[in-house]
Amino acid sequence: MERLIGVDWGTSNLRAFRFDAAGGVVERRDAPFGVQATPDGDFEAALERLAGDWRTGGGARWLLCGMIGSRQGWREAAYAPCPTDGAALAKALTPLTTRLGPAWIVPGVSLETAERVDVMRGEETQILGAVEPGWSGVVIAPGTHSKWATIQAGRISGFRTFMTGELFALLKTHSILGRMIEVAPSDPDAFALGVLRALDDPAITSLLFSARAEALMGRIAPPSIESYLSGLLIGTEVRGGLTGCAPGAAMAVIGAPRITALMVQALDIAGRPGARSIDGGEAAARGLWRIGQALAEA
Amino acid sequence: MERLIGVDWGTSNLRAFRFDAAGGVVERRDAPFGVQATPDGDFEAALERLAGDWRTGGGARWLLCGMIGSRQGWREAAYAPCPTDGAALAKALTPLTTRLGPAWIVPGVSLETAERVDVMRGEETQILGAVEPGWSGVVIAPGTHSKWATIQAGRISGFRTFMTGELFALLKTHSILGRMIEVAPSDPDAFALGVLRALDDPAITSLLFSARAEALMGRIAPPSIESYLSGLLIGTEVRGGLTGCAPGAAMAVIGAPRITALMVQALDIAGRPGARSIDGGEAAARGLWRIGQALAEA
Numbered sequence: 307m308e309r310l311i312g313v314d315w316g317t318s319n320l321r322a323f324r325f326d327a328a329g330g331v332v333e334r335r336d337a338p339f340g341v342q343a344t345p346d347g348d349f350e351a352a353l354e355r356l357a358g359d360w361r362t363g364g365g366a367r368w369l370l371c372g373m374i375g376s377r378q379g380w381r382e383a384a385y386a387p388c389p390t391d392g393a394a395l396a397k398a399l400t401p402l403t404t405r406l407g408p409a410w411i412v413p414g415v416s417l418e419t420a421e422r423v424d425v426m427r428g429e430e431t432q433i434l435g436a437v438e439p440g441w442s443g444v445v446i447a448p449g450t451h452s453k454w455a456t457i458q459a460g461r462i463s464g465f466r467t468f469m470t471g472e473l474f475a476l477l478k479t480h481s482i483l484g485r486m487i488e489v490a491p492s493d494p495d496a497f498a499l500g501v502l503r504a505l506d507d508p509a510i511t512s513l514l515f516s517a518r519a520e521a522l523m524g525r526i527a528p529p530s531i532e533s534y535l536s537g538l539l540i541g542t543e544v545r546g547g548l549t550g551c552a553p554g555a556a557m558a559v560i561g562a563p564r565i566t567a568l569m570v571q572a573l574d575i576a577g578r579p580g581a582r583s584i585d586g587g588e589a590a591a592r593g594l595w596r597i598g599q600a601l602a603e604a
Numbered sequence: 605m606e607r608l609i610g611v612d613w614g615t616s617n618l619r620a621f622r623f624d625a626a627g628g629v630v631e632r633r634d635a636p637f638g639v640q641a642t643p644d645g646d647f648e649a650a651l652e653r654l655a656g657d658w659r660t661g662g663g664a665r666w667l668l669c670g671m672i673g674s675r676q677g678w679r680e681a682a683y684a685p686c687p688t689d690g691a692a693l694a695k696a697l698t699p700l701t702t703r704l705g706p707a708w709i710v711p712g713v714s715l716e717t718a719e720r721v722d723v724m725r726g727e728e729t730q731i732l733g734a735v736e737p738g739w740s741g742v743v744i745a746p747g748t749h750s751k752w753a754t755i756q757a758g759r760i761s762g763f764r765t766f767m768t769g770e771l772f773a774l775l776k777t778h779s780i781l782g783r784m785i786e787v788a789p790s791d792p793d794a795f796a797l798g799v800l801r802a803l804d805d806p807a808i809t810s811l812l813f814s815a816r817a818e819a820l821m822g823r824i825a826p827p828s829i830e831s832y833l834s835g836l837l838i839g840t841e842v843r844g845g846l847t848g849c850a851p852g853a854a855m856a857v858i859g860a861p862r863i864t865a866l867m868v869q870a871l872d873i874a875g876r877p878g879a880r881s882i883d884g885g886e887a888a889a890r891g892l893w894r895i896g897q898a899l900a901e902a
Contacts, residue, residue, distance in 0.1 A: 385820075385821075416817075416821060418821060422814065423814065423817045423818055423821045423823060424813070424814070424817045425816070425817045425820055425821070451813060466807075466810055467810060467813040467817070468807070468809045468810045468813070469779075469809050469810070469812050469813045470809060472779060472780065473809060473812075476774045476775070476778055476779060477774070479778070480774055480777070480778050481767075481770060481774060482749075482770065508806035508807075508843075508844070509764075509766070509806075509840075509843075509844030509847070510808060510809060510840075511766045511767050511768060511771060511808060511837065511840050511841060511844065512764055512765060512766045512767070512841075512844050514767050514771075515722070515749060515765040515766070515767045516720065516721065516722070518723070519714075519721045519722045519723045519765070520721055522683075522723055523683075523714065523716060523721045523723070525721060539809065542807075542809050543809060543810075545806075545807075546806070546807030546809065546810050549807070
């Protein structure tokens, strides 16, 4: 039978995994052509260039997740509603005929209640790959649009998005606060101060201005402003995310080590120590493999 | 004696008022050269071009407020600490020798406690001009950096800044939400929905993402996203501002009618009807006149 190739294809980046028959990652390749940076928007050619040589004698099956399934991607894959798990997602894949062989796109996941709607695309695969079947707890995927997902017995039962990373980038690049920032190594004390203040006070649109006032009054030095801002925004996310969490819930954080370390520190400050860090690439690979297995068994 | 000319000189705009001997505004001139748009940064030449002909036989005294007193302005005028009023500000003016005649810059106002620092520059003059001597209540100056000021017996006793207008502009211009917005007339229902949600839930960094999710799921139409976002941010400001307000406090809102109307509507939704709207230009003129009077009497 054809071997599985998994592709986590996001807005900015792409990572491809070649699996052996037991789900081990034989090889991994990363590329900077996310959905918004693929030459000519020719996804098929881009994928062939990156991993076409992985087709063996037996051929390959391709499983893609992430923004490649968005309206701006290769083909739109509808959202699967919450609660959901790998088996449910495997039944809702969008098939794709390609010159590389048979391919499928993992759906995003949506949450829709009377009060609130939310969406994710790509994180569902990482989240399902990060936890063991049957696990219950909270998985956090910090980033541009951070996700807090509640897992009940291995299923994503609900989630919430925070625009933490995008707001941080906007403020740094385009706001009056950004003009005051001096590039410098991160300042753990300023970060912790920001987290504490945000945990203590929900008025983040006011707290953000405090970065300017503190600097103008000489209370925070310009090289520490960036860490303070990061603490304010991550602290606000932790405050909001914990509101929906059971007190003793197990917690795991997925992402690059630099990012997960900040989230684990903020959780610690909020009285939730011991969150486990999980590499985002490994979680994506395991999630793709599991959904691929469910597809093979279906 | 020389007549008083008052100038409210902000970041983007400038408005000058020629007073008669009783404080009436004989003439008003507006110009688009705020502190960051003054040709060659030559403030003296710019002011002379705009209002040099206002010097009468008796000459003129000039009183300036706003960002013209910032580090990027004509001369830096130190912040006066809270609590403060017109008489206190008149004693803390920064004198300026100009070829137009004697001039003074009104200081900004700072708040500094163990937990919190804040600053304003320009709004103090509008706020003091908006209320009668001896008045007590809350004055709101919505804008790029909205101010909520508590007034006790005519003095500014405390205040808080919200980055509402700047965040709205950043999100519209540079964020993933901005790309979904369609230019359209404002939608009062979408605005009210945003206000209600923000009053109900402090997690604004998550609520902002709901604009995207609601649009992707077809629950809010693209032409209504901008009003919904505006409601979320103004509702968040109202939620935070009211936290520090006495339940029955009188409320006044200063600014351009289009802006004050949104704030008055949001206050109404929050169960605080009857806030009075005051034109920002008129408040600035009256504030400059009162500080000028206190200077003359000193």
